[in-house]
Amino acid sequence: MRFDDGLLQLGRPLPPLDPSALPGAGRPDWVQADPRFIERALARANARSGGGWVVVDASANVTAAPRRVRRAGRDWVVWRTDAGPHLAPDACPHMGAPLHDAKVEDRCLVCPWHGLRLGPAGRGDWRPAPTFDDGWLVWARLLDDEAPTDAPTLPRRPEGAIGGVIGMEARCEAEDVIANRLDPWHGAHFHPHSFARLELLEVDEDVLRLRVSYRVVGRVCVEVDATFHAPTRRSIVMTIVDGDGVGSVVETHASPVDSAGPRTAVVEATLATSDRRGFGLVRQLAPLARPLIEARARKLWIEDCAYAERRYALRVGRSPT
Numbered sequence: 264m265r266f267d268d269g270l271l272q273l274g275r276p277l278p279p280l281d282p283s284a285l286p287g288a289g290r291p292d293w294v295q296a297d298p299r300f301i302e303r304a305l306a307r308a309n310a311r312s313g314g315g316w317v318v319v320d321a322s323a324n325v326t327a328a329p330r331r332v333r334r335a336g337r338d339w340v341v342w343r344t345d346a347g348p349h350l351a352p353d354a355c356p357h358m359g360a361p362l363h364d365a366k367v368e369d370r371c372l373v374c375p376w377h378g379l380r381l382g383p384a385g386r387g388d389w390r391p392a393p394t395f396d397d398g399w400l401v402w403a404r405l406l407d408d409e410a411p412t413d414a415p416t417l418p419r420r421p422e423g424a425i426g427g428v429i430g431m432e433a434r435c436e437a438e439d440v441i442a443n444r445l446d447p448w449h450g451a452h453f454h455p456h457s458f459a460r461l462e463l464l465e466v467d468e469d470v471l472r473l474r475v476s477y478r479v480v481g482r483v484c485v486e487v488d489a490t491f492h493a494p495t496r497r498s499i500v501m502t503i504v505d506g507d508g509v510g511s512v513v514e515t516h517a518s519p520v521d522s523a524g525p526r527t528a529v530v531e532a533t534l535a536t537s538d539r540r541g542f543g544l545v546r547q548l549a550p551l552a553r554p555l556i557e558a559r560a561r562k563l564w565i566e567d568c569a570y571a572e573r574r575y576a577l578r579v580g581r582s583p584t
């Protein structure tokens with residue numbers, strides 16, 4: 264614990280910085296946040312295929328009860344059996360009944376209108392999509408304009424993490440969500456409730472490294488070094504690389520809901536770990552920690568969705584709201 268420029272820093276001290284050696288030495292954030300750099304970093308992210316995979320929902324939200332979800336411009340029904348998650352068109356191939364109202368028997372949906380049984384093997388044009396459950400998130404391979412891969416690209420995740428998953432929708436495209444996170448310079452200005460200080464340590468078009476003082480409460484902070492990288496055009500990952508919680512990640516995934524509008528689902532998983540003694544106890548309290556983790560993530564994303572929506576409106580020449 265130490266005082267530093269009016270902040271009470273908890274946690275492990277980090278190597279001291281030489282301010283004159285930082286990439287932004289002495290320049291204000293609005294000068295450092297160079298839109299041309301952000302566009303170049305975004306172009307590099309956009310070149311990375313997502314293998315056709317999009318996030319459907321948190322794994323915990325995909326249950327035995329069929330539910331409707333909209334992704335890639337279509338309505339789907341998602342349900343879980345002992346074989347894992349399933350996702351298929353939400354219209355019965357007979358006369359179009361909504362299958363999220365179906366009963367489930369022996370892994371099959373039983374259509375509520377005339378009793379047709381529809382299972383993971385499909386029927387005619389009615390075909391379940393490939394799905395993947397990574398333990399935190401359920402994915403489906405729905406985009407056919409990318410070379411398909413057997414599984415989604417996942418970042419390295421900590422073992423035995425505690426965490427939470429939030430989801431919301433933004434009226435923009437996936438690239439606007441990624442662009443928001445490729446601009447870390449906005450953090451302490453736009454989210455002063457969460458970030459007391461933020462300094463860029465390395466500015467690279469593929470990986471940004473920064474030191475961030477995250478507010479626990481008021482002037483009490485935890486300072487860590489973290490990186491941001493976009494493994495695909497629809498995902499961006501923050502990884503703690505020094506300080507407390509090394510290996511913890513915050514993964515943000517942007518999945519197209521509708522191209523008209525457009526609408527994008529923002530699903531974010533926060534997976535925290537620690538090598539501190541006592542983390543085992545925290546792990547046992549994970550169900551209590553989850554709502555707190557999710558509330559903080561949601562608060563940030565309400566603001567960042569506004570940022571992403573405004574970016575979209577400006578770039579397509581629509582009057583921003």
Ligand code: FES
Pocket residue numbers: 355356357358359360374375376377378379
């Ligand atoms: S609409 Fe589904 S069985 Fe007729």
Ligand SMILES: [Fe+2]
Pocket residue numbers: 443449450453454563567
């Ligand atoms: Fe933000």
